[in-house]
Amino acid sequence: MKKIDKLVLKSFWGPFVLTLCVVIFIFLMRLMMFYIDQFVSKDIELTVFARIIFYFSLITIPVALPLAVLLSSLMTFGNLGEFFELTALKSAGISLTRALRPILVVAAGIALFSFWFNNKVAPWANLKGYSLLWDIKSAKATLNLKEGIFYNDLPGYSIKVDKKMPDGVTLKGMVIYKHQESGLETGNREIILADSGRMFTTPDKQYLIFELYNGNDYTEYTDNTSGTVSYASSGPQNKLAKFLRNGFQHYKLRISLESFGLKRTDEQQFEYHEYMKNLNELAFLSDSLKKELNTSRKSVASTSRQYYNYQFKAPAVPAVKPVKEGQWIDSLLAKRTDARNRTELADAALAQARNMLSYAESNDTYLKEKEKTVFRYELESHHKFTQAISCFIMFLIGAPLGAIIKKGGFGVPVLVSILFFILLYVLTLTGDKYAKDGLVWVPVGAWLANVLLLPIGLYLMKQARNDSRLFDKDVYIIWWDRMKKRFEKRRSERRETAMV
Numbered sequence: 458m459k460k461i462d463k464l465v466l467k468s469f470w471g472p473f474v475l476t477l478c479v480v481i482f483i484f485l486m487r488l489m490m491f492y493i494d495q496f497v498s499k500d501i502e503l504t505v506f507a508r509i510i511f512y513f514s515l516i517t518i519p520v521a522l523p524l525a526v527l528l529s530s531l532m533t534f535g536n537l538g539e540f541f542e543l544t545a546l547k548s549a550g551i552s553l554t555r556a557l558r559p560i561l562v563v564a565a566g567i568a569l570f571s572f573w574f575n576n577k578v579a580p581w582a583n584l585k586g587y588s589l590l591w592d593i594k595s596a597k598a599t600l601n602l603k604e605g606i607f608y609n610d611l612p613g614y615s616i617k618v619d620k621k622m623p624d625g626v627t628l629k630g631m632v633i634y635k636h637q638e639s640g641l642e643t644g645n646r647e648i649i650l651a652d653s654g655r656m657f658t659t660p661d662k663q664y665l666i667f668e669l670y671n672g673n674d675y676t677e678y679t680d681n682t683s684g685t686v687s688y689a690s691s692g693p694q695n696k697l698a699k700f701l702r703n704g705f706q707h708y709k710l711r712i713s714l715e716s717f718g719l720k721r722t723d724e725q726q727f728e729y730h731e732y733m734k735n736l737n738e739l740a741f742l743s744d745s746l747k748k749e750l751n752t753s754r755k756s757v758a759s760t761s762r763q764y765y766n767y768q769f770k771a772p773a774v775p776a777v778k779p780v781k782e783g784q785w786i787d788s789l790l791a792k793r794t795d796a797r798n799r800t801e802l803a804d805a806a807l808a809q810a811r812n813m814l815s816y817a818e819s820n821d822t823y824l825k826e827k828e829k830t831v832f833r834y835e836l837e838s839h840h841k842f843t844q845a846i847s848c849f850i851m852f853l854i855g856a857p858l859g860a861i862i863k864k865g866g867f868g869v870p871v872l873v874s875i876l877f878f879i880l881l882y883v884l885t886l887t888g889d890k891y892a893k894d895g896l897v898w899v900p901v902g903a904w905l906a907n908v909l910l911l912p913i914g915l916y917l918m919k920q921a922r923n924d925s926r927l928f929d930k931d932v933y934i935i936w937w938d939r940m941k942k943r944f945e946k947r948r949s950e951r952r953e954t955a956m957v
Contacts, residue, residue, distance in 0.1 A: 461546065461551065461555075461556065461559075462558070462559040464542075465533060465537075465556060465559050465560060466559050466560070466563065468532075468533040468536060468537065469529050469530065469533045469559075469560055469563065470529075471529075472528060472529035472532045472533065473525050473526070473529035476521075476524065476525040476528045476529055477518075477521050477522070477525040480517070480520075480521035480524050480525060481514050481517050481518065481521050484513075484517040484520065484521070485510060485513060485514060485517070488513055492590070492593075492594070501593060505589070505593070508585075508589060509586060509589050509590060509593070512582050512585045512586030512589065513582075513586050515578060515579070515582035515586075516579065516582050516583055516586055518574060518579075519571055519574060519575050519579060519844045520844075522567060522571050522844075522848050523844070523847045523848050523850075523851045523878065523881065524851070524874060524878045526564055526567060526848050526849075526851045526852050526855065527851035527852070527854060527855040527874045527877060527878065528855065528870060528871065528874040529855070530560055530564070530851075530852050530855035530856040530859065531855035531856070531858055531859040531862075531870045531873060531874055532859065532870045533560065533856070533859060534556075534557075534855075534856050534857075534858075534859030534860040535859035535860075535862055535863060535864045535869070535870050536859075537556075537859075537860070538859065538860050538861075538862070538863030538864075539863050539864055543556065543860060543863075547924075552922070553857075553860060553921055553922050554922065557856055557857075560852065560856060561852070564848060564849050564852035565849060567848050567849075568845045568846060568848045568849045569845070571844055571845040571848050572841060572842065572844075572845035575840070575841045575844055575845065576735050576736050576841050577735065579732075580732065580733050580734055580735050583730075583732040583733050584727055584728065584733040587727060587730075587732075587733075588727045591727070602616060602618055602621065602628075602656070603621075604618060604619065604620055604621055605617065605618075605619065607634075611665070611712055613635060613636045614633060614634065614635060614636065614712060615633070615634040615636070616631070616632070616633050616634075617631070617632045617633075618630060618631050618632075619631075626655050626656055626657055627653070627654075627655055628653065628654045628655070628656055629652070629653050630652065630653075631649070631650070631651040631652075631653070631654050631667075631669060631672070632648070632649070632650055633648070633649040633650075633651075633667070633710070634647075634648055635647040635648075635649070646676065646677050647674065647675065647676045647677070648674075648675045649669065649672060649673075649674050649675075649708070649710070650672050650673050650675070651669035651670060651671065651672030651708070652670060652671040652672060653669075653670050653671065654667055654668055654669040654670060655667070655668040656668075663713070664711050664712065664713055665711075665712045665713075666709065666710070666711055666712075667709070667710040667712070668707070668708075668709050669705070669707070669708040669709075669710065670706065670707055670708075671705075671706055672704075672705060672708065673702055673703065673704050673705070674702070674703045674704075674705065674708070675700060675701070675702050676700070676701045676702075676703070677700055677701075731833050731834050731836075731837040732837065734834075734837070736838060736841050739834050739835075739837055739838040739841075740838060742834050743831060743834045743835050743838065746827070746830060746831045746834065747831055749827070750824065750827050750828060750831060753823070753824060753827065754824060757820050757824075761813065761816060761817070825895075828895060829893055829894070829895065832892055832893050832895060832899055833893060835892075835899045836889060836892050836893065836899055836902065836903055839899065839900060839903030839904065840903060843885075843903055843904055843906070843907055846907050847881060847906065847907055847910075850907055850910050850911055850914055851877070851878075851881070852914075853911070853914030853915065853917070853918060854877055854910065854913060854914040854917060855874065855877075856918075856921075857914075857917040857918045857920065857921030857922075858873060858917050858921075860921040861917065861920060861921050861925060877910075880910070881906050881910060884905055884906035884909060884910070885905075885906045887905065888901070888902035888903060888904075888905030888906060889902060889903070890902075891905075
């Protein structure tokens with residue numbers, strides 16, 4: 458490796474790694490802000506947070522790679538141009554294309570890595586990350602008793618306290634309803650009232666303990682032996698409800714906290730999503746869905762025959778001979794001369810037509826949704842390639858743009874990189890939306906951003922090789938002055954011609 462290659466690569470890797478980490482951090486902060494209420498209110502261990510951050514860091518790498526390549530290549534050649542190192546290279550007979558060669562090889566390697574990552578690592582990270590996120594969202598919030606409000610998140614209990622002491626353990630004025638759901642007896646069958654109490658959890662956090670002091674336990678039970686006979690009907694005897702009161706000075710209530718723990722769901726429930734599939738699985742599922750879609754389309758015509766009461770074939774008559782009466786409806790109406798029968802027949806025909814319309818609309822909606830599913834799987838297959846190619850296209854834009862602007866650091870390069878990245882992002886979202894809705898062919902929607910940005914990169918590369926001053930203010934000032942002089946010259950010539 459020559460010294461020029463080492464110089465360029467050394468200038469490239471620092472901004473690349475830094476930009477990649479910053480973009481991943483920004484996307485993670487976006488995730489945390491979006492689900493902050495789900496994370497804060499749950500008693501989730503730090504290891505679970507570490508796992509979900511790790512999974513979503515892997516998920517954001519394919520999105521962050523194009524921006525990292527764009528910004529780092531732009532900063533590299535911007536710094537070389539700002540300190541006249543590019544000028545020195547050109548004066549030594551080294552062309553811009555030769556100076557671009559090491560980063561060109563690196564950009565091609567990053568594109569191949571992005572394709573491998575999208576096909577192998579990203580589906581696994583999506584499956585692990587989104588399944589864990591679903592479990593966190595489904596977990597119940599931590600126990601939080603508020604003064605004067607019934608707390609109903611404990612299964613089988615409703616708890617209210619009049620006052621919580623600052624230590625968070627001592628409680629005053631407690632009311633506990635125990636819900637019984639055994640057999641036919643449901644409802645609040647037991648009520649516990651206590652003047653004070655203490656609340657704490659066991660060391661393993663499996664049970665919640667209430668130590669109650671100076672209270673009463675009211676229990677309702679049904680006496681099956683005694684009762685009164687209902688004289689209003691010949692039904693069975695009415696059961697007599699009785700209450701049992703037990704006073705206590707110290708009472709310990711143990712409640713299981715099993716429902717508050719993080720329960721892992723089966724990851725196979727999330728494997729249907731296209732983001733959890735690699736390229737081979739997406740191709741197989743797309744073909745299967747296409748076959749099912751074609752089968753469903755063919756079955757609509759045969760299934761719709763049940764909505765027709767009469768099957769007929771039009772008679773072979775000469776085209777010049779007008780048909781006065783239809784063979785199935787008009788002839789049937791002619792046999793039923795009664796006005797009432799005709800009204801009933803017309804209502805039945807209208808109802809049958811409405812049933813057929815409803816059947817057609819439901820099938821149309823079903824087929825469109827099935828077609829959109831096919832589009833989603835095909836679109837994700839194309840994205841395995843488009844996200845990789847976008848890394849190379851961002852290099853074609855960033856490297857010559859830095860050589861033209863000749864500005865290093867994090868000022869102008871960051872601004873220009875963000876603009877092009879937003880353009881890439883917006884074009885990608887637009888193409889995806891059109892492709893998923895079936896407005897454009899799926900490959901057109903998937904490759905829309907790359908196809909539109911590739912000519913920009915090639916144009917900038919051509920301008921950089923020709924030492925273009927595309928972004929110099931003086932060039933446009935001189936051009937504007939020339940246009941003004943040309944316009945004034947033509948206007949003076951017209952005046953002279955008019956005077957003659």
